[in-house]
Amino acid sequence: MDSSNKKIFLYDTTLRDGTQSEDVNFTVIDKLRIAERLIEFGIDCIEGGWPGSNPRDMEFFNALKKSKSVCIDKISAFGSTRRAKKTCENDEIIQALLDADVPNITIFGKTWDLHVREALKISLDENIEIIYDTVRYLKSKVDRVYYDAEHFFDGYNANPEYALKTLLAARDAGADCVILCETNGGAMPDKVAEIVSIVKNRLNDYPFGIHAHNDCEMAVANSIMAVKGGASHVQGTINGYGERCGNANLCSIIPNLQLKYGYDCVTSDNLTKLKSLSDFLDEIGNLKHNTHRPYVGKSAFAHKGGVHVSAILKNSKTYEHIAPELVGNTQRVLLSDLSGKSNLIYKAKEFGLDIESQSDTIQKVLLQLKELENRGFQYEGAEASFELLIRRAMNTLPEFFDILSYRVIDEKNKSLSVAPMAEATVRVAVNGEVEHTAAGGNGPVNALDKAIRKALVYFYPQLKDMVLVDYKVRILSSHNGTQATTRVLVVSQDSFSTWSTVGVAENIIDASYHALLDSIIYKLLKDKK
Known part of the structure; x- marks a missing residue:
């Protein structure tokens, strides 16, 4: 473990990026409840939405002004740089950001020369001027401005020097942090590490961050590689919600950085609330829990094979990479026709039953379990029935009726x-x-x-x-x-x-x-x- 104890600034985009997922839809009340919970957990800044882009986001920022439970200092409004033919003063997009009346604003600008020429249809120099002008104007109006360099890694691959110039323009205009956005989700960790190293040197240790998407299942890895390379600001969503394949999952990034590398993300006490935070977001979004999520999934510390269970009974480190309690999860032993004696003893103890010395009962239950599961019974999700099965074998179940x-x-x-x-x-x-x-x-x-x-x-x-x-x-x-x-x-x-x-x-x-x-x-x- 790298005991750097470096503080990582956690920037959550669940309320904006997360809602772009096709199966996520939060009401204004939902967003207020989520913001309150994220602040309690220790998130440093929460992106509330894009004011002016849709009525619900503007309603959220209006509701914030009346809220007594959400600390407005932790909320950021999101938008784009000014348009080419407008000034910041007369651009409705920029003015809507200020109307949100929050102390943080995050804007994104074009980094990839392809986008500048073909989407904006302006010159490369004019785009640099737009980035500089927008950041400088907003910094004169609010406390903190974060600059998202959209498509940075694709832009760097196409035109490295120009991509770096866009970052320097935002830095020189006073941005509090420039964020490298891996917008298409196609970059590999080794390439991210290589580019981040170059960025760090060119920015001369100026604060920078990472914003990754998960189209190649690399968002968490890319975020960690960026931090290892010097990024101090990490953007992501709870449970990895987001458009297409989702955004970088903070429920994996936070414990990986804190428990594996020694970075300071949240307090140890708050880290134990990670699973409940993950479950809370699923419940608010009316989504089925993904039981196989690392760290926070119900199956993250579940053991089924008899050999595995026998080992964890002696020492849980044999098949668990961390103590599940560190992230608010629990160790579970599953029952199935793969189960051995160790599984059965473990589960019986959970039920308050001591059958370790009753070899005949153990054998009887194991044979019954194999036969019943062959017929279609499954006890992994029906532990009450399994306790009754053990008690019947022990002749300790009262005949109530x-x-x-x-x-x-x-x-x-x-x-x-x-x-x-x-x-x-x-x-x-x-x-x-x-x-x-x-x-x-x-x-x-x-x-x-x-x-x-x-x-x-x-x-x-x-x-x-x-x-x-x-x-x-x-x-x-x-x-x-x-x-x-x-x-x-x-x-x-x-x-x-x-x-x-x-x-x-x-x-x-x-x-x-x-x-x-x-x-x-x-x-x-x-x-x-």
């Missing part, structure tokens, strides 16, 4: 004015007392769930506190058509916790029945414990 029979009717009337009706009837025995009842529902599974609980709530009133919050169905053998084996995963919740159970059968109602039954039994067991 016995379902004597159940029947489900799903009726559809030909009349369009009559809604389809589902009804379930169950007979339940508890300590020799039989309860026979029925319930209607929104579909057969809902009706069955309501009927079972209706029959049991007389004996176990705590079931009133339990709700089903998710229900997933997967067809396991689609080649069998309507006779295919079906796996049902049920997620249930009460006032204190959430748990998942699984059922598998060729009949979807029967698969649902077993998952629902495990869910209720787990609830009663949990309350008894």
